[in-house]
Amino acid sequence: MFNSASYLQSVKRRTAWLGWFIAAAFLVFAIRLFYIQVIQHSHYVALAKETQVTKLTVFPERGTILARDGASAVVPLVLNETVYTVFADPHEVKDISKVKEVIQRVAGGEALSNSFQYLNDTARRYLVLARQVTKTQAELIQKENLDGVGLQKGSKRVYPEGSLASQLLGYVNNDGEGQYGLEGALQSRLAGQNGSLQSVTDVRRIPLTIGDNNVEVPAVNGDNLVLSVDRNVQFLLEQSLKEHADKVHSSNASALIMDPTSGQVIAMANYPTYDPSSFTTVTDYSLFQNKVTDNAYEAGSVMKSLTISAGIDTKAITPTSTSPNPTGCTTVDDRTICNALRNGVTNPTTQQTLTYSFNTGAVNAVRSLSGATTINKTGRDKLYDYFTNHFRLGKLTGVEQSGEAQGLLYSPEDEEGNNVRYANMSFGQGMTTTMVQMVAAFSSVINGGTYYRPTLVYGTQSTDGSVQKQAPTVVAQNVISTDSSNMMRDMLWHSRYDNNGKNVDPVGYRIGGKSGTAQTIDPKTGQYTTDKTIGSYIGYVGGSTPKYVIMIRIDDAQGGVYVGSNMANTMYGDTAKWLIAYEGIRTE
Amino acid sequence: MSYFRTTAPSTADFRARRDTTTKWQRNQNTVAYAASTRMGPITHTVVVALMVAMLGLVYLSQVTKSSTFGYTMQQQNDTLASLAAEQQDLQIENARLQALNTVKDSNVAKAMTTPVSTASATN
Numbered sequence: 001m002f003n004s005a006s007y008l009q010s011v012k013r014r015t016a017w018l019g020w021f022i023a024a025a026f027l028v029f030a031i032r033l034f035y036i037q038v039i040q041h042s043h044y045v046a047l048a049k050e051t052q053v054t055k056l057t058v059f060p061e062r063g064t065i066l067a068r069d070g071a072s073a074v075v076p077l078v079l080n081e082t083v084y085t086v087f088a089d090p091h092e093v094k095d096i097s098k099v100k101e102v103i104q105r106v107a108g109g110e111a112l113s114n115s116f117q118y119l120n121d122t123a124r125r126y127l128v129l130a131r132q133v134t135k136t137q138a139e140l141i142q143k144e145n146l147d148g149v150g151l152q153k154g155s156k157r158v159y160p161e162g163s164l165a166s167q168l169l170g171y172v173n174n175d176g177e178g179q180y181g182l183e184g185a186l187q188s189r190l191a192g193q194n195g196s197l198q199s200v201t202d203v204r205r206i207p208l209t210i211g212d213n214n215v216e217v218p219a220v221n222g223d224n225l226v227l228s229v230d231r232n233v234q235f236l237l238e239q240s241l242k243e244h245a246d247k248v249h250s251s252n253a254s255a256l257i258m259d260p261t262s263g264q265v266i267a268m269a270n271y272p273t274y275d276p277s278s279f280t281t282v283t284d285y286s287l288f289q290n291k292v293t294d295n296a297y298e299a300g301s302v303m304k305s306l307t308i309s310a311g312i313d314t315k316a317i318t319p320t321s322t323s324p325n326p327t328g329c330t331t332v333d334d335r336t337i338c339n340a341l342r343n344g345v346t347n348p349t350t351q352q353t354l355t356y357s358f359n360t361g362a363v364n365a366v367r368s369l370s371g372a373t374t375i376n377k378t379g380r381d382k383l384y385d386y387f388t389n390h391f392r393l394g395k396l397t398g399v400e401q402s403g404e405a406q407g408l409l410y411s412p413e414d415e416e417g418n419n420v421r422y423a424n425m426s427f428g429q430g431m432t433t434t435m436v437q438m439v440a441a442f443s444s445v446i447n448g449g450t451y452y453r454p455t456l457v458y459g460t461q462s463t464d465g466s467v468q469k470q471a472p473t474v475v476a477q478n479v480i481s482t483d484s485s486n487m488m489r490d491m492l493w494h495s496r497y498d499n500n501g502k503n504v505d506p507v508g509y510r511i512g513g514k515s516g517t518a519q520t521i522d523p524k525t526g527q528y529t530t531d532k533t534i535g536s537y538i539g540y541v542g543g544s545t546p547k548y549v550i551m552i553r554i555d556d557a558q559g560g561v562y563v564g565s566n567m568a569n570t571m572y573g574d575t576a577k578w579l580i581a582y583e584g585i586r587t588e
Numbered sequence: 589m590s591y592f593r594t595t596a597p598s599t600a601d602f603r604a605r606r607d608t609t610t611k612w613q614r615n616q617n618t619v620a621y622a623a624s625t626r627m628g629p630i631t632h633t634v635v636v637a638l639m640v641a642m643l644g645l646v647y648l649s650q651v652t653k654s655s656t657f658g659y660t661m662q663q664q665n666d667t668l669a670s671l672a673a674e675q676q677d678l679q680i681e682n683a684r685l686q687a688l689n690t691v692k693d694s695n696v697a698k699a700m701t702t703p704v705s706t707a708s709a710t711n
Binding site: 232 | 655658659661662669672673674676677679680683684686687688689
């Protein structure tokens with residue numbers, strides 16, 4: 001049977017069928033493999049990479065902030081500290097009570113005790129147990145070998161000098177973003193740039209060197225900024241500000257010291273202040289504000305120094321030219337403007353206007369700019385031109401501070417920019433400026449007529465510790481002529497000397513200045529009030545040339561209208577003397 | 589393909605090329621060495637398989653070796669990061685010790701007395 005021809009024929013046929021079937025099956029496999037390996041090659045390569053290759057972000061280190069310490073040294077104001085977040089995977093935790101005990105014992109105040117109740121919840125895979133634990137604490141936790149507990153590295157800002165220059169510095173929030181002050185203004189410079197690492201990794205996400213698609217773009221660390229601020233001067237200024245403000249029960253006080261020959265800020269202080277390392281505990285958010293730069297206010301009589309500079313530079317007035325002041329009051333349109341000192345000099349010179357702070361004299365300076373006995377559009381235009389284009393009031397200075405205020409000046413073209421407005425503006429009312437604008441403008445008045453951009457940055461520190469200095473930025477030259485500047489320097493010196501400078505200032509040094517008391521607007525009535533005033537003093541200190549410009553501002557001093565400006569004056573004198581000794585300024 | 593010489597070649601092993609070649613060219617050897625022992629197809633296959641396996645082993649050892657570099661690098665990086673963190677801590681400690689408030693509140697500063705006179709000698 002098995003040898004029959006038909007059977008053999010059948011076997012042959014079936015074998016052939018089987019052969020064809022296997023061939024067909026292999027053809028299907030071949031086609032499928034061709035489809036997968038050739039046509040869908042890139043798709044599967046991408047899938048494989050997705051599984052095997054990990055893309056990691058390499059975070060840069062935020063730049064540190066340093067201050068100058070005397071002539072050449074630098075000291076850190078803001079550093080980075082490596083800290084760790086302790087987390088648990090409840091699914092993997094075996095001994096909950098031990099985890100609780102260790103974390104509470106080691107992390108202490110950094111432990112988030114509320115999280116412990118979720119350690120039983122195995123559905124959770126990530127639970128933060130403690131934040132910002134130090135390296136030592138992290139090592140202690142690691143030694144305990146707690147199952148299901150891990151450590152995540154991070155960084156936080158630390159402030160070795162405590163609250164020194166806190167408003168100037170600002171802080172860094174929990175998302176790593178700079179807020180307020182320098183941290184906010186120079187966020188991109190300080191933050192640096194993220195790098196990336198694309199590599200084949202093992203299951204623990206440890207990069208392996210195999211693979212030809214590994215890419216490493218190193219992170220660019222943020223700049224280590226060296227501030228022009230001298231920490232000793234800053235420390236002194238903050239202490240002095242607190243001491244003087246407390247004496248008159250002031251609610252707020254601010255101070256600024258600038259180098260008039262470069263625009264570099266030597267110290268910038270506010271009182272009250274806060275500790276940036278515990279910014280989360282601050283409830284009064286106004287404490288974060290640097291009022292030197294972000295609070296535009298009516299500066300008061302310190303503005304007379306700029307009004308008279310404009311008059312002198314246009315030759316509309318001279319130091320000896322006189323203006324009538326028979327009653328101590330003057331009328332502009334329908335308003336009467338009076339001096340604080342009513343029974344003063346009847347026919348004061350420009351110098352006396354500055355020395356005794358006559359409002360009528362400042363108004364007369366605008367009349368002189370007008371070329372008439374009354375203020376007119378010509379005079380308003382000239383004053384506006386000097387204030388905005390020469391002294392750059394109403395414009396951002398560009399100082400490296402977040403939220404700098406611009407201030408407000410009404411143009412003569414505006415309905416609000418009328419004669420009465422400009423009469424008020426001549427003595428610093430009816431317009432707003434910031435302290436940094438005032439100091440920058442005042443510096444240009446006494447330094448020969450160059451307006452420097454105010455800056456807090458002295459340079460950057462390299463990894464080898466050397467400092468690359470940043471050149472001062474000249475914004476405008478010939479703000480006023482050199483002759484006018486010399487004249488103003490003398491006038492400002494007389495202004496102080498003829499008041500109380502001759503009694504309190506050291507002999508042989510040039511210390512000039514001008515006081516100011518600004519009325520504030522009562523929010524209830526919308527009218528100016530003398531109940532709350534802003535007392536200030538602005539001046540320069542130096543030997544043969546001005547070395548520093550100092551401005552002090554004391555708000556809401558208790559005890560009288562002029563208590564604030566008197567206290568600012570006193571503090572100015574004390575600061576000037578201290579700076580002369582500290583800097584070793586030589587006599588003229 | 590390999591050839592193995594099992595015995596010293598005899599003169600018979602060297603066949604004159606002149607006999608077989610139709611064209612004689614300059615600088616061509618006049619004799620060719622032919623091994624007396626030849627490998628069979630199974631030996632060939634085994635040898636090739638062994639060579640492939642050897643190459644595979646070499647490849648695997650290299651890959652493993654290079655991947656262990658990744659772990660070594662990771663360890664080095666961890667050490668570096670740890671040292672950098674330690675350096676940071678020391679810098680912070682140093683800065684805190686030199687902070688003005690620390691200096692001001694130090695025992696040395698507290699022990700200082702105010703001089704009766706600060707006038708200096710002048711000539």
